[in-house]
Amino acid sequence: MKPIRLVIVEDDPMVMEVNSEFVSRIDGFELAGKACNGSDALQLITNIQPDLVLLDYFLPDTDGFSLLKEIRQQELSLDVIFLTANRSAEHVQQILRLGAVDYIFKPFRFERFRTALEQYRTLVEKLNSTEQLEQSDLDLLIGMRRDSKNTPPKILPKGLNDHTLQQIIQFLQTQTEFLSAEDVAAGTGLARVTVRRYLEYLQTKGRVQLDIQYGSIGRPVNLYKMQTSSLNKQTFE
Structure with missing residues (x-):
């Protein structure tokens, strides 16, 4: 079977790089192109006609x-798998x-x-290997997709959102020293009170280390650094 040719549509260069690296680690797929906005994506898709598009929801234009409607x-x-922080039930339903074949929350x-791509590859291989399916074949393929959706998405505490959380995580992943809120x-452009809430949340989840710095006067300062194990998890928005 020929490699499944896919296109990644993602406006964040760092996330694009990570997703591209993820694709390279899965057999049976060929990264045929990349686009960082909707207009370029549509032109690219029309020109090269890939089998699969990995599509972000939030794009500059x-x-x-x-884009999927177009x-x-x-x-x-072609088929589409969404990789996005948009958890709106209405948007997911739409x-x-x-006809999106999968929807993965960031x-x-x-x-x-890997599960999403491997299950898609299995589906394509099965559909290409026979002209007619048995009910047992279809039940197996549909069952595989259901299994991947049985794990409920992580729900953040009220007032926190995935986009800001991941912005802070990505900044911390570039730092080697302990940092204050x-x-x-200053590094993310967010308000200090906002950053503090997210850092406290990450600390309760074991994603960051906490070091309390005591000075000669005034209140102690909480300093944070990404846990080494969290760097290896490679969770991105």
């Missing part, structure tokens, strides 16, 4: 739902109705990414 209206023969781990706020 459009959104993934609108793909369907042009009757382009996208599934347009941040995600490599294992979930003020340092992280």
